[in-house]
Amino acid sequence: EVQLLESGGGLVQPGGSLRLSCAASGFTFTSCGMSWVRQAPGKGLEWVSGISKNGGETFYADSVRGRFTISKDNSKNTLYLEMNSLRAEDTAVYYCAKYSLLGLHYSDNWGQGTLVTVSS
Amino acid sequence: IVMTQSPDSLAVSLGERATINCKSSQSLQSNSNGKNYLAWYQQTPGQPPKLLIYWASTRESGVPDRFSGSGSGTDFTLSISSLQAEDVAVYYCQQYFSTPPHTFGQGTKLEIK
Numbered sequence: 001e002v003q004l005l006e007s008g009g010g011l012v013q014p015g016g017s018l019r020l021s022c023a024a025s026g027f028t029f030t031s032c033g034m035s036w037v038r039q040a041p042g043k044g045l046e047w048v049s050g051i052s053k054n055g056g057e058t059f060y061a062d063s064v065r066g067r068f069t070i071s072k073d074n075s076k077n078t079l080y081l082e083m084n085s086l087r088a089e090d091t092a093v094y095y096c097a098k099y100s101l102l103g104l105h106y107s108d109n110w111g112q113g114t115l116v117t118v119s120s
Numbered sequence: 121i122v123m124t125q126s127p128d129s130l131a132v133s134l135g136e137r138a139t140i141n142c143k144s145s146q147s148l149q150s151n152s153n154g155k156n157y158l159a160w161y162q163q164t165p166g167q168p169p170k171l172l173i174y175w176a177s178t179r180e181s182g183v184p185d186r187f188s189g190s191g192s193g194t195d196f197t198l199s200i201s202s203l204q205a206e207d208v209a210v211y212y213c214q215q216y217f218s219t220p221p222h223t224f225g226q227g228t229k230l231e232i233k
Contacts, residue, residue: 035220035222037169044210044212044224044225044226044227045161045163045169045212045214045224045227046224047214047220047221047222047223047224049220050220050221050222059219059220059221060221061221062221095168095169097169100174104216104219104220104222105157105159105174105216106159106171106174106214106216107159107169107171108171108174108180109171110168110169110170111168112168113168
Protein backbone atom coordinates (compact mmCIF):
# COMPACT_ATOMS: atom_id res chain seq x y z
CA GLU A 1 0.00 0.00 0.00
CA VAL A 2 1.34 3.41 -0.98
CA GLN A 3 1.81 5.76 1.95
CA LEU A 4 2.89 9.39 1.86
CA LEU A 5 3.37 11.11 5.20
CA GLU A 6 4.03 14.84 5.27
CA SER A 7 5.60 16.64 8.21
CA GLY A 8 7.26 19.94 9.04
CA GLY A 9 4.32 22.29 8.85
CA GLY A 10 3.60 24.90 11.48
CA LEU A 11 3.37 28.58 12.27
CA VAL A 12 6.08 30.82 10.85
CA GLN A 13 6.47 34.58 10.63
CA PRO A 14 6.47 36.42 7.30
CA GLY A 15 9.94 36.29 5.79
CA GLY A 16 10.73 33.08 7.64
CA SER A 17 11.66 29.62 6.43
CA LEU A 18 10.32 26.10 6.79
CA ARG A 19 11.24 22.70 5.42
CA LEU A 20 8.53 20.18 4.63
CA SER A 21 9.23 16.47 4.39
CA CYS A 22 7.25 13.63 2.82
CA ALA A 23 8.17 10.08 3.82
CA ALA A 24 7.19 7.60 1.14
CA SER A 25 6.61 3.86 1.36
CA GLY A 26 4.82 1.06 -0.45
CA PHE A 27 6.29 1.75 -3.89
CA THR A 28 9.64 2.08 -5.63
CA PHE A 29 10.52 5.68 -4.81
CA THR A 30 13.29 5.82 -7.39
CA SER A 31 10.81 5.02 -10.16
CA CYS A 32 8.45 7.92 -9.60
CA GLY A 33 8.50 11.66 -9.87
CA MET A 34 6.88 13.59 -7.06
CA SER A 35 5.13 16.89 -6.53
CA TRP A 36 3.81 19.35 -3.95
CA VAL A 37 0.32 20.76 -4.28
CA ARG A 38 -1.16 23.27 -1.86
CA GLN A 39 -4.63 24.38 -0.84
CA ALA A 40 -5.24 27.68 0.90
CA PRO A 41 -8.06 27.65 3.48
CA GLY A 42 -11.39 27.32 1.68
CA LYS A 43 -9.75 27.54 -1.74
CA GLY A 44 -8.90 25.22 -4.62
CA LEU A 45 -5.81 23.21 -5.46
CA GLU A 46 -2.63 24.92 -6.62
CA TRP A 47 0.25 22.92 -8.13
CA VAL A 48 3.45 24.20 -6.48
CA SER A 49 6.45 22.14 -7.55
CA GLY A 50 7.49 18.87 -9.18
CA ILE A 51 10.62 16.75 -9.47
CA SER A 52 11.64 13.93 -11.79
CA LYS A 53 12.25 10.43 -10.49
CA ASN A 54 16.03 10.84 -10.31
CA GLY A 55 15.82 14.43 -9.04
CA GLY A 56 17.56 15.79 -12.09
CA GLU A 57 14.68 18.00 -13.24
CA THR A 58 12.73 20.37 -11.03
CA PHE A 59 9.77 22.59 -11.81
CA TYR A 60 8.04 25.42 -9.99
CA ALA A 61 4.93 27.54 -10.15
CA ASP A 62 5.65 31.20 -10.86
CA SER A 63 4.27 32.09 -7.43
CA VAL A 64 7.08 30.22 -5.62
CA ARG A 65 9.98 30.17 -8.08
CA GLY A 66 13.14 31.54 -6.47
CA ARG A 67 11.77 31.06 -2.94
CA PHE A 68 10.99 27.33 -2.76
CA THR A 69 13.30 24.40 -3.52
CA ILE A 70 12.14 20.84 -4.10
CA SER A 71 14.46 17.89 -3.59
CA LYS A 72 14.29 14.12 -3.40
CA ASP A 73 16.51 11.82 -1.33
CA ASN A 74 16.15 8.41 -2.94
CA SER A 75 18.30 6.79 -0.23
CA LYS A 76 15.78 7.88 2.42
CA ASN A 77 12.61 7.60 0.33
CA THR A 78 11.85 11.20 1.25
CA LEU A 79 10.69 14.27 -0.64
CA TYR A 80 11.42 17.76 0.63
CA LEU A 81 10.22 21.29 0.07
CA GLU A 82 12.47 24.05 1.38
CA MET A 83 10.43 27.24 1.70
CA ASN A 84 12.12 30.63 2.19
CA SER A 85 10.90 34.22 2.27
CA LEU A 86 7.46 33.01 3.28
CA ARG A 87 4.46 35.26 2.74
CA ALA A 88 0.95 35.32 4.17
CA GLU A 89 -0.34 34.01 0.83
CA ASP A 90 1.73 30.84 1.26
CA THR A 91 -0.60 29.81 4.09
CA ALA A 92 -2.09 26.49 3.02
CA VAL A 93 -2.25 22.76 3.48
CA TYR A 94 0.65 21.30 1.52
CA TYR A 95 0.10 17.90 -0.04
CA CYS A 96 2.80 15.56 -1.25
CA ALA A 97 1.71 13.62 -4.34
CA LYS A 98 3.21 10.75 -6.32
CA TYR A 99 3.28 10.84 -10.10
CA SER A 100 2.41 7.66 -11.96
CA LEU A 101 5.12 5.34 -13.27
CA LEU A 102 4.54 6.81 -16.74
CA GLY A 103 6.20 10.08 -15.81
CA LEU A 104 5.30 13.59 -14.71
CA HIS A 105 1.64 13.24 -15.64
CA TYR A 106 -1.23 12.64 -13.22
CA SER A 107 -0.85 12.06 -9.48
CA ASP A 108 -2.17 8.68 -8.41
CA ASN A 109 -1.52 8.92 -4.66
CA TRP A 110 -1.64 11.80 -2.20
CA GLY A 111 -0.62 12.33 1.41
CA GLN A 112 -2.92 13.73 4.07
CA GLY A 113 -1.19 17.11 3.99
CA THR A 114 0.58 19.39 6.46
CA LEU A 115 -0.62 22.87 7.38
CA VAL A 116 1.67 25.86 6.95
CA THR A 117 0.54 29.14 8.52
CA VAL A 118 2.45 32.32 7.78
CA SER A 119 1.49 35.00 10.26
CA SER A 120 3.00 37.43 12.72
CA ILE B 121 -2.48 26.73 -19.61
CA VAL B 122 -5.64 28.03 -17.90
CA MET B 123 -8.28 25.52 -16.86
CA THR B 124 -11.86 26.70 -16.38
CA GLN B 125 -14.57 24.52 -14.87
CA SER B 126 -18.31 24.98 -15.05
CA PRO B 127 -20.44 25.26 -13.10
CA ASP B 128 -18.77 26.39 -9.87
CA SER B 129 -21.41 24.46 -7.92
CA LEU B 130 -24.06 21.95 -8.76
CA ALA B 131 -26.96 20.34 -6.90
CA VAL B 132 -28.31 17.04 -8.20
CA SER B 133 -30.90 14.63 -6.82
CA LEU B 134 -29.84 11.19 -5.66
CA GLY B 135 -29.89 8.74 -8.55
CA GLU B 136 -29.76 11.49 -11.16
CA ARG B 137 -26.92 12.34 -13.53
CA ALA B 138 -24.32 14.95 -12.71
CA THR B 139 -22.17 16.62 -15.37
CA ILE B 140 -19.14 18.82 -14.80
CA ASN B 141 -17.32 20.61 -17.60
CA CYS B 142 -13.69 21.63 -17.95
CA LYS B 143 -12.24 23.83 -20.66
CA SER B 144 -8.55 24.42 -21.33
CA SER B 145 -7.00 27.51 -22.91
CA GLN B 146 -5.11 25.34 -25.38
CA SER B 147 -5.48 21.85 -26.74
CA LEU B 148 -4.45 19.04 -24.41
CA GLN B 149 -4.32 16.45 -27.18
CA SER B 150 -0.92 15.23 -28.25
CA ASN B 151 -0.21 15.14 -31.98
CA SER B 152 2.17 12.22 -31.48
CA ASN B 153 -0.02 9.76 -29.58
CA GLY B 154 -3.51 11.25 -29.74
CA LYS B 155 -3.89 11.16 -25.96
CA ASN B 156 -5.55 13.94 -24.02
CA TYR B 157 -3.46 14.99 -21.04
CA LEU B 158 -6.26 15.60 -18.55
CA ALA B 159 -7.13 14.13 -15.16
CA TRP B 160 -10.08 14.43 -12.80
CA TYR B 161 -9.84 14.34 -9.00
CA GLN B 162 -12.43 14.10 -6.24
CA GLN B 163 -11.92 15.79 -2.88
CA THR B 164 -14.34 14.96 -0.09
CA PRO B 165 -14.44 17.21 3.01
CA GLY B 166 -11.31 16.98 5.14
CA GLN B 167 -9.59 14.56 2.76
CA PRO B 168 -6.81 14.84 0.18
CA PRO B 169 -7.71 14.67 -3.49
CA LYS B 170 -8.29 11.27 -5.03
CA LEU B 171 -7.56 10.40 -8.65
CA LEU B 172 -10.69 9.38 -10.57
CA ILE B 173 -9.88 9.65 -14.28
CA TYR B 174 -6.70 10.11 -16.33
CA TRP B 175 -5.99 10.45 -20.05
CA ALA B 176 -9.40 12.17 -20.05
CA SER B 177 -11.37 8.92 -20.03
CA THR B 178 -9.45 6.13 -18.27
CA ARG B 179 -10.95 5.25 -14.92
CA GLU B 180 -8.49 4.69 -12.07
CA SER B 181 -8.55 1.23 -10.51
CA GLY B 182 -11.26 0.93 -7.86
CA VAL B 183 -13.29 3.92 -9.06
CA PRO B 184 -16.98 3.01 -9.52
CA ASP B 185 -18.10 2.75 -13.13
CA ARG B 186 -20.77 5.41 -12.61
CA PHE B 187 -17.88 7.88 -13.05
CA SER B 188 -16.86 8.53 -16.64
CA GLY B 189 -14.74 11.07 -18.46
CA SER B 190 -15.05 12.28 -22.03
CA GLY B 191 -13.92 15.00 -24.37
CA SER B 192 -10.92 15.92 -26.45
CA GLY B 193 -8.81 18.92 -27.36
CA THR B 194 -10.00 21.75 -25.15
CA ASP B 195 -13.37 20.56 -23.88
CA PHE B 196 -13.86 17.81 -21.33
CA THR B 197 -16.64 16.40 -19.18
CA LEU B 198 -16.87 14.37 -15.99
CA SER B 199 -20.15 12.53 -15.63
CA ILE B 200 -21.63 10.67 -12.70
CA SER B 201 -24.42 8.50 -14.05
CA SER B 202 -26.42 7.95 -10.86
CA LEU B 203 -25.49 10.22 -7.98
CA GLN B 204 -24.84 8.58 -4.63
CA ALA B 205 -24.60 10.33 -1.26
CA GLU B 206 -20.88 9.56 -1.03
CA ASP B 207 -20.24 11.49 -4.26
CA VAL B 208 -20.74 14.82 -2.48
CA ALA B 209 -17.36 16.45 -2.99
CA VAL B 210 -15.42 19.07 -4.88
CA TYR B 211 -14.19 17.90 -8.28
CA TYR B 212 -11.10 19.26 -10.02
CA CYS B 213 -9.72 18.83 -13.51
CA GLN B 214 -5.97 19.09 -14.08
CA GLN B 215 -3.93 19.34 -17.24
CA TYR B 216 -0.55 17.66 -17.52
CA PHE B 217 0.22 18.56 -21.10
CA SER B 218 3.95 19.20 -21.58
CA THR B 219 6.25 20.12 -18.71
CA PRO B 220 4.93 21.47 -15.39
CA PRO B 221 3.28 23.59 -14.04
CA HIS B 222 0.28 21.29 -14.21
CA THR B 223 -2.62 23.62 -13.55
CA PHE B 224 -5.95 22.76 -11.94
CA GLY B 225 -9.40 24.07 -12.62
CA GLN B 226 -10.99 26.13 -9.85
CA GLY B 227 -13.13 23.22 -8.69
CA THR B 228 -16.82 22.33 -8.86
CA LYS B 229 -18.73 21.70 -5.65
CA LEU B 230 -21.29 18.91 -6.03
CA GLU B 231 -24.16 18.69 -3.55
CA ILE B 232 -27.37 16.74 -3.13
CA LYS B 233 -30.58 18.51 -4.13
